[in-house]
Amino acid sequence: xxxxxxxxxxxxxxxxGFYAVDGVTLNVEEGSIHALIGANGAGKTxxxxxxxxxxxxxxxxxxxxxxxxxxxxxxxxxRLGLVRSFQISxxxxxxxxxxxxxxxxxxxxxxxxxxxxxxxxxxxQRPRAEELLxxxxxxxxxxxxxxxxxxxxxxxxxxxxxxxxxPEVMLLDxxxxxxxxxxxxxxxxxIQTVAKGRTVxxxxxxxxxxxxxxxxxxxxxxxxxxxxxxxxxxxxxxRVIESYIGGGGHE
Ligand SMILES: Nc1ncnc2c1ncn2[C@@H]1O[C@H](COP(=O)(O)OP(=O)(O)O)[C@@H](O)[C@H]1O
Ligand SMILES: [Mg+2]
Numbered sequence: 001x002x003x004x005x006x007x008x009x010x011x012x013x014x015x016x017g018f019y020a021v022d023g024v025t026l027n028v029e030e031g032s033i034h035a036l037i038g039a040n041g042a043g044k045t046x047x048x049x050x051x052x053x054x055x056x057x058x059x060x061x062x063x064x065x066x067x068x069x070x071x072x073x074x075x076x077x078x079r080l081g082l083v084r085s086f087q088i089s090x091x092x093x094x095x096x097x098x099x100x101x102x103x104x105x106x107x108x109x110x111x112x113x114x115x116x117x118x119x120x121x122x123x124x125q126r127p128r129a130e131e132l133l134x135x136x137x138x139x140x141x142x143x144x145x146x147x148x149x150x151x152x153x154x155x156x157x158x159x160x161x162x163x164x165x166x167p168e169v170m171l172l173d174x175x176x177x178x179x180x181x182x183x184x185x186x187x188x189x190x191i192q193t194v195a196k197g198r199t200v201x202x203x204x205x206x207x208x209x210x211x212x213x214x215x216x217x218x219x220x221x222x223x224x225x226x227x228x229x230x231x232x233x234x235x236x237x238x239r240v241i242e243s244y245i246g247g248g249g250h251e
Pocket of ligand 1: 047
């Protein structure tokens with residue numbers, strides 16, 4: 001397999017001797033949507049936190065665009081183009097949807113705090129902000145304070161503020177978690193749209209979403225890779241069926 005845009009080699013994280021992630025090797029292909037799935041406690045979130053640099057691995061390495069980022073800080077890898085949803089892009093409840101996206105755009109450019117707060121700087125971002133809001137279906141909510149958005153729309157705003165940073169690789173942690181069915185479908189289509197020209201790595205428990213969106217799926221169990229492949233392959237695997245249906249249930 002060609003070296004992917006993001007690679008993990010024998011990634012391991014132990015908490016006081018308990019191996020939450022245990023020797024995980026991943027090759028995320030450029031332009032793909034790659035899912036991490038698995039039963040509750042399988043190590044998905046820990047793995048995700050390692051990839052986004054929010055946790056230091058106990059051992060193993062992470063390479064992004066050919067650079068070893070194993071010991072890099074999250075803000076540094078974000079500048080390199082590996083961005084986790086909600087990372088730099090916290091949503092400010094008291095600000096409008098438009099202001100939130102404008103701020104994210106301003107910060108993405110690495111402008112100083114004082115500058116990105118100024119109304120003039122924000123106005124400057126408006127055309128691009130309009131475009132982003134359109135792409136996530138929030139045009140009708142421009143002036144709505146973020147705190148007043150319905151839950152599914154709030155997740156769409158988070159996606160927009162992440163996109164504002166124009167990441168090459170986007171890391172999404174359970175983007176459809178807690179959503180009503182109609183919102184799940186909308187967010188799934190949204191991810192499909194924003195994934196064009198990017199790479200997406202997502203933790204996702206909704207298998208319908210995974211089958212619809214993901215090119216490659218890594219199934220984790222007890223911190224290790226159980227099976228990997230396209231949806232056809234992994235959904236046929238006895239052990240996957242067992243861990244999702246027969247075993248301890250899923251999230
Ligand atoms: N900070 C921590 N300290 C101790 N144990 C942890 C910590 N984080 C996760 N774990 C344990 O590691 C295992 C994997 O957790 P997690 O990565 O959250 O799984 P998942 O996201 O797949 O449900 C679980 O048994 C969990 O209890
Ligand atoms: Mg989790």
